[in-house]
Amino acid sequence: MKIGGLVKFTLIDFPGRPAAIIFTQGCNFRCRYCHNPELVYPHMFTEPVTEEEIWSFLKRRQGTLEGVVVSGGEPTLHEDLPVFMARLKEMGYATKLDTNGARPAVLKELIDKKLVDFIAMDLKAPLEKYSAITGIETSPAILKESMDLIIHSGLEYEFRTTYDKEVLTDADITALQELTGRKNYRVQECLPVAKEKNVLKVMHKEI
Numbered sequence: 001m002k003i004g005g006l007v008k009f010t011l012i013d014f015p016g017r018p019a020a021i022i023f024t025q026g027c028n029f030r031c032r033y034c035h036n037p038e039l040v041y042p043h044m045f046t047e048p049v050t051e052e053e054i055w056s057f058l059k060r061r062q063g064t065l066e067g068v069v070v071s072g073g074e075p076t077l078h079e080d081l082p083v084f085m086a087r088l089k090e091m092g093y094a095t096k097l098d099t100n101g102a103r104p105a106v107l108k109e110l111i112d113k114k115l116v117d118f119i120a121m122d123l124k125a126p127l128e129k130y131s132a133i134t135g136i137e138t139s140p141a142i143l144k145e146s147m148d149l150i151i152h153s154g155l156e157y158e159f160r161t162t163y164d165k166e167v168l169t170d171a172d173i174t175a176l177q178e179l180t181g182r183k184n185y186r187v188q189e190c191l192p193v194a195k196e197k198n199v200l201k202v203m204h205k206e207i
């Protein structure tokens with residue numbers, strides 16, 4: 001795993017559990033409002049946090065922290081994610097995965113092997129409008145496969161949409177609520193500062 005950051009304590013990112021957050025490097029999407037470009041664009045990656053540092057920290061926090069959130073970037077791009085999550089479970093941690101839903105086969109493996117307790121998936125837009133947010137062609141069938149896996153997993157889960165009003169409409173949000181069955185769905189504000197950050201990044205890339 002290439003790990004770009006560690007938040008040592010949060011009470012809000014893993015519902016009901018004091019947790020740490022691990023941020024993996026690399027993402028297959030290029031969302032127009034991304035607030036973590038340093039985890040997306042390879043030339044912005046910082047020196048990775050070593051796994052030894054992570055395991056050492058988590059060993060010291062056993063009995064204090066209850067959970068670990070694995071976020072990104074997009075964690076499912078990392079081939080060794082299942083091994084990493086298995087070690088978290090062996091240490092007694094509850095695990096939460098934040099994902100963009102682009103790799104349902106990995107989600108299935110984590111669910112089948114009972115390596116994850118909570119899955120949060122970004123629902124960027126109605127499936128036919130996805131690329132307007134993600135900047136790449138995105139298969140509606142793949143996203144729907146991930147959604148169905150999560151909904152039927154028996155795990156705690158959440159779908160969440162960043163409401164980018166330059167692309168999405170109120171009707172889109174209503175459609176997304178319907179798509180999730182109006183359960184475990186949250187809409188979050190699109191922060192202008194984050195958008196400016198990404199605009200700068202895109203400009204830089206084009207040059």
Ligand code: SF4
Nearest residue numbers: 027029031034073100
């Ligand atoms: S999926 Fe998340 S990390 Fe990846 S580009 Fe979109 S907002 Fe950024």
